[in-house]
Amino acid sequence: MPASKACKNCRRIIDKGNVCPVCKSTDLTTNWKGFVIVIDPTNSEIAKKLGIKLPGKYALRLGK
DSSP states (O other), X not given: OOOXXXXXXXXXXXXXXXXXXXXXXXXXXXOEEEEEEESOGGGOHHHHHHTOOSOEEEEEEEOO
């Protein structure tokens, strides 16, 4: 099973493909650690601090 990728632009974790479904970036990395799942970004303090506007799974730390 291939490793999940995280978008370097918006941090969205992507399981399939090479294009981020949120920001359409192709700048992805397999070097990430930790994740948060956001269900309701408008009422989530963590989503607000991370700048997340859409529900989904997001990486907490991206590697180089």
